[in-house]
Amino acid sequence: MSMMPRLxxxxxxxxxTLFAPVNxxxxxxxxxxxxxxxxxxYALVLQLIRHTPTYSPPVASRSLAYLGVTAFxxxxxxxxxxxxxxxxxxxxxxxxxxxxxxxxxEGVVLNAALASLVQExxxxxxxxxxxxxxxxxxKQRRLVSEGVPADVIARSEDYGRQxxxxxxxxxxxxxxxxxxxxxxxxxxxxxxxxxHWVPTSLxxxxxxxxxxxxxxxxxxxxxxGKSCSLPAPPDYSEDKASPFYAEALEVYRxxxxxxxxxxxxxxxxxxxxxxxxxxPGHWISIALQIIKHDxxxxxxxxxxxxxxxxxxxxxxxxxxxxxFQYDLLRPxxxxxxxxxxxxxxxxxxxxxxxxxxxxxxxxxxxxxxxTKLFGENFAFEDRTREGDGLKPRSFASFSAAASEAGISRxxxxxHFRSAIERGLAQGQCVASYANALRTRK
Amino acid sequence: xxxxxxxxxxxxxxSSALASPCMAEESPLLPSFVEETKTAGIDSIYSGExxxxxxxxVAAFDCSGDGLPDLLLAxxxxxxxxxxxxxxxxGRLHFDLQPSGLELDKVxxxxxxxxxxxxxxxxxxxxxxxxxxxxGLGNCRFERANEMWxxxxxxxxxxxxxxxxxxxxxxxxxxxxxxxxxxxxxxPWGSCTDNWLHRPLAAEGDSERKFAPPVALKPSYCxxxxxxxxxxxxxxxxxxxxNDREYYEGxxxxxxxxxxxxxxxxxxxxxxxxxxxxxxxGIASADLDGDGYPDYFLTSMADNKLQMLAGPxxxxxxxxxxxxxxxxxxxxxxxxxxxxxxxxxxxxxAQFEDVNNDGLADLFIAKGNIAKMPDxxxxxxxxxxxxxxxxxxxxxxxxAGVASxxxxxxxxxxxxxxxxxxxxxVVNRWEKAQLWRNTTPNAGHWIEVRLEQPGANRDGIGAWIxxxxxxxxxxxxxxVGGGHAxxxxxxxxxxLGDSVRPEIRVIWPDGAASGWQPVERDxxxxxxxxxxxxxxxx
Numbered sequence: 001m002s003m004m005p006r007l008x009x010x011x012x013x014x015x016x017t018l019f020a021p022v023n024x025x026x027x028x029x030x031x032x033x034x035x036x037x038x039x040x041x042y043a044l045v046l047q048l049i050r051h052t053p054t055y056s057p058p059v060a061s062r063s064l065a066y067l068g069v070t071a072f073x074x075x076x077x078x079x080x081x082x083x084x085x086x087x088x089x090x091x092x093x094x095x096x097x098x099x100x101x102x103x104x105x106e107g108v109v110l111n112a113a114l115a116s117l118v119q120e121x122x123x124x125x126x127x128x129x130x131x132x133x134x135x136x137x138x139k140q141r142r143l144v145s146e147g148v149p150a151d152v153i154a155r156s157e158d159y160g161r162q163x164x165x166x167x168x169x170x171x172x173x174x175x176x177x178x179x180x181x182x183x184x185x186x187x188x189x190x191x192x193x194x195x196h197w198v199p200t201s202l203x204x205x206x207x208x209x210x211x212x213x214x215x216x217x218x219x220x221x222x223x224x225g226k227s228c229s230l231p232a233p234p235d236y237s238e239d240k241a242s243p244f245y246a247e248a249l250e251v252y253r254x255x256x257x258x259x260x261x262x263x264x265x266x267x268x269x270x271x272x273x274x275x276x277x278x279x280p281g282h283w284i285s286i287a288l289q290i291i292k293h294d295x296x297x298x299x300x301x302x303x304x305x306x307x308x309x310x311x312x313x314x315x316x317x318x319x320x321x322x323x324f325q326y327d328l329l330r331p332x333x334x335x336x337x338x339x340x341x342x343x344x345x346x347x348x349x350x351x352x353x354x355x356x357x358x359x360x361x362x363x364x365x366x367x368x369x370x371t372k373l374f375g376e377n378f379a380f381e382d383r384t385r386e387g388d389g390l391k392p393r394s395f396a397s398f399s400a401a402a403s404e405a406g407i408s409r410x411x412x413x414x415h416f417r418s419a420i421e422r423g424l425a426q427g428q429c430v431a432s433y434a435n436a437l438r439t440r441k
Numbered sequence: 442x443x444x445x446x447x448x449x450x451x452x453x454x455x456s457s458a459l460a461s462p463c464m465a466e467e468s469p470l471l472p473s474f475v476e477e478t479k480t481a482g483i484d485s486i487y488s489g490e491x492x493x494x495x496x497x498x499v500a501a502f503d504c505s506g507d508g509l510p511d512l513l514l515a516x517x518x519x520x521x522x523x524x525x526x527x528x529x530x531x532g533r534l535h536f537d538l539q540p541s542g543l544e545l546d547k548v549x550x551x552x553x554x555x556x557x558x559x560x561x562x563x564x565x566x567x568x569x570x571x572x573x574x575x576x577g578l579g580n581c582r583f584e585r586a587n588e589m590w591x592x593x594x595x596x597x598x599x600x601x602x603x604x605x606x607x608x609x610x611x612x613x614x615x616x617x618x619x620x621x622x623x624x625x626x627x628x629p630w631g632s633c634t635d636n637w638l639h640r641p642l643a644a645e646g647d648s649e650r651k652f653a654p655p656v657a658l659k660p661s662y663c664x665x666x667x668x669x670x671x672x673x674x675x676x677x678x679x680x681x682x683x684n685d686r687e688y689y690e691g692x693x694x695x696x697x698x699x700x701x702x703x704x705x706x707x708x709x710x711x712x713x714x715x716x717x718x719x720x721x722x723g724i725a726s727a728d729l730d731g732d733g734y735p736d737y738f739l740t741s742m743a744d745n746k747l748q749m750l751a752g753p754x755x756x757x758x759x760x761x762x763x764x765x766x767x768x769x770x771x772x773x774x775x776x777x778x779x780x781x782x783x784x785x786x787x788x789x790x791a792q793f794e795d796v797n798n799d800g801l802a803d804l805f806i807a808k809g810n811i812a813k814m815p816d817x818x819x820x821x822x823x824x825x826x827x828x829x830x831x832x833x834x835x836x837x838x839x840x841a842g843v844a845s846x847x848x849x850x851x852x853x854x855x856x857x858x859x860x861x862x863x864x865x866x867v868v869n870r871w872e873k874a875q876l877w878r879n880t881t882p883n884a885g886h887w888i889e890v891r892l893e894q895p896g897a898n899r900d901g902i903g904a905w906i907x908x909x910x911x912x913x914x915x916x917x918x919x920x921v922g923g924g925h926a927x928x929x930x931x932x933x934x935x936x937l938g939d940s941v942r943p944e945i946r947v948i949w950p951d952g953a954a955s956g957w958q959p960v961e962r963d964x965x966x967x968x969x970x971x972x973x974x975x976x977x978x979x
Binding site: 047050051053054123124125126127128131132135136139179180181182186202203204205274275387388389390 | 491494621626627629630631686687688690691718742743744765767768769773775776783784785811812813814815816817
């Protein structure tokens with residue numbers, strides 16, 4: 001490039017920046033750059049969730065919420081159309097603003113923000129995860145920076161890190177930032193009485209329930225953990241004529257007579273921590289598959305991921321609040337006590353109270369949000385568990401997928417029907433708050 | 442300040458429906474160990490970064506012919522170190538660092554095995570890169586034998602080993618366990634590379650004295666320990682593999698049916714095998730309950746597992762259906778038992794040996810953070826769990842003096858000074874290996890036994906040694922493999938308690954059983970096939 005054209009370009013850029021308060025390096029290639037960075041970081045996060053031992057489903061949902069908000073605010077800060085979530089999400093104050101008249105690159109901003117956030121949220125992952133985070137940072141920085149002037153890179157990275165720092169500062173006092181002993185308390189008093197949860201495994205660490213205080217965490221869009229409370233489960237009874245006994249018998253008989261299809265459904269949605277991206281990660285995976293398949297634009301993508309992250313996190317807070325309110329025993333405890341002492345459920349019984357079903361609550365919540373964003377009767381195929389040798393499943397709608405996720409817990413022998421049906425209802429309630437968020441100006 | 446462990450124990454006992462079973466009212470005979478690392482001349486570090494986060498093994502074998510076990514310590518990114526045992530029998534431990542030919546770099550683990558049956562111990566070196574089988578030349582000299590024996594060393598991240606002699610083969614079958622694909626830097630998860638089965642090269646009616654090209658054991662799930670073990674006492678060992686769930690997708694623990702002349706096949710749920718998914722890192726085996734079948738301890742992160750057959754054999758044949766009794770027996774060993782650090786533990790090498798000679802197998806577990814994972818204990822003391830008459834275990838690591846909080850990996854309990862008490866060597870990541878001499882006063886009586894048979898499989902791998910003392914029969918399966926990247930071959934130790942005149946017999950790998958032969962306690966014995974037991978004096 002000769003001097004004159006370069007000077008002309010600088011002048012042109014100066015004129016352009018003078019009259020544009022906030023400028024982005026525009027163009028479809030820049031959006032594609034940002035989009036691939038978004039997808040790449042989310043793909044890595046799903047792996048890190050699976051491979052970081054503290055990442056039980058509630059913990060995963062929390063990180064996915066902050067990740068979604070970070071992605072959204074990074075893009076919204078340079079958008080004419082997106083409305084910041086500051087002031088809408090509990091405790092989220094207005095985010096740092098871009099400097100007027102200066103040029104930013106959307107891909108670089110977003111990448112820097114996501115990289116910072118992931119490094120912090122997964123600072124406790126193992127050496128392999130740390131290594132991959134570092135490699136990904138290097139690779140993505142190179143990809144998003146291609147063709148971008150150095151000063152724009154520096155400015156954009158600095159701004160992206162400010163977004164991440166703001167979100168991380170917001171996250172630290174929500175009640176869920178510190179997870180010790182993989183989420184199992186060192187001290188806890190089990191509720192006395194036959195109706196209540198007792199340990200269901202012979203794993204020493206799991207003799208006390210997972211994250212008993214999670215229900216009191218600060219919520220995101222939902223006002224508080226109790227905002228979507230549920231009526232009590234059916235009265236505990238050992239009477240064979242009681243509704244409670246009937247529900248237990250249903251679990252037992254269903255498990256004894258599972259069809260191949262029901263068994264496949266139970267395994268598909270099992271979403272065990274450390275062996276899968278967990279239930280909230282499963283729904284994020286569904287969203288990512290749709291985003292890629294539909295080639296959603298960047299603004300739609302971050303809208304989807306932010307709302308979905310927020311609703312999943314709220315769903316776990318609400319669900320956990322209810323779980324520890326009623327503190328109901330698991331089917332395996334009741335069935336072994338009264339029906340068949342040698343009964344083994346198909347799935348591993350999670351180490352916390354039964355009512356309601358967490359997978360049901362969060363699946364219904366996720367489905368309601370995705371339905372609002374993509375429409376009713378949106379058919380899709382879910383390949384989330386393909387890597388684990390589980391065949392893809394097809395669904396006619398998000399709600400159909402949520403219903404299947406719910407009933408899978410009965411097939412798996414880990415939930416009674418009431419916990420599933422009311423969990424699905426609770427999820428609908430939780431989603432109403434996330435769906436009320438205003439993301440467009 | 443009150444100990445967090447006391448507070449924690451009080452809290453859990455008060456609040457949990459299931460009281461912890463790990464503490465018994467009476468403690469068994471406490472062993473006593475004295476660290477002699479420095480005075481014994483051991484100075485070795487398992488070094489290296491990411492590719493050496495696993496491994497860190499040690500091998501013990503006698504290559505000088507004096508009966509004293511010599512040591513080879515993996516060095517990771519640094520060369521391995523060979524130490525010739527110069528201890529005085531019954532005295533303090535002393536080792537001389539000397540060149541042996543085994544000093545390769547990138548060694549993760551090592552196992553002794555006499556491959557060619559020439560009575561000179563050979564050594565399998567597991568490596569990041571090419572595995573190398575080293576042929577013993579005598580007088581503790583070794584040479585590379587990959588080419589001579591047709592052994593394809595490959596290029597993998599090898600982390601597990603086991604060996605057997607199939608049927609009447611005159612050449613062993615080696616199983617090599619491999620870990621992550623190093624080339625998949627960005628996608629390490631789900632990248633487990635194939636384990637290999639190196640069988641003898643078949644010749645007409647016999648096996649040649651070479652290995653055939655390895656067979657891939659598909660699927661493979663990032664093995665960190667392997668063991669050929671006759672779990673059902675059928676006379677044909679199967680291959681148990683403990684796998685690291687951190688890296689596999691759709692994986693689980695595995696048990697391979699290895700029948701001579703047939704392709705390997707996995708035991709499945711239809712056979713009774715139940716899926717178990719853990720951060721599998723080490724296998725220890727022993728017949729703890731005296732039912733004649735081996736029980737298996739599997740190391741992991743947080744809770745560890747102790748597996749016993751779930752049901753009695755049906756029509757004389759057991760099914761590979763195991764129940765986890767770690768909680769009931771007090772060996773979950775899921776968190777540090779001393780200090781202020783309550784975070785979950787990370788367990789590696791495990792080994793059953795009777796450290797106080799009371800006639801009950803005890804359990805040593807090497808512990809150490811993978812690197813600097815903040816959710817897991819940084820100061821994670823090694824465990825020494827003493828078995829009690831009721832089958833439960835009692836933690837004695839601190840009282841015995843072996844509660845090192847270094848970042849441990851491989852280890853061996855082995856009688857290094859031939860005094861009838863098993864000593865302890867532990868390899869540590871980024872820190873010096875440690876050596877302890879067992880000085881337990883008033884320990885019980887003991888015998889140590891070595892097997893010899895003519896021709897192939899000279900050391901009787903796959904045999905069972907039985908020791909009868911009164912009505913009790915102790916059984917020990919002779920194996921090459923298991924633990925974490927660590928193995929020994931030589932004297933097999935039995936504690937006898939106060940037994941006066943024990944008897945021994947051997948069920949050889951082909952199923953032939955010797956008669957019961959009385960021996961004097963507190964002695965070393967060589968059992969040669971079809972010959973009277975021979976006493977050996979140090």
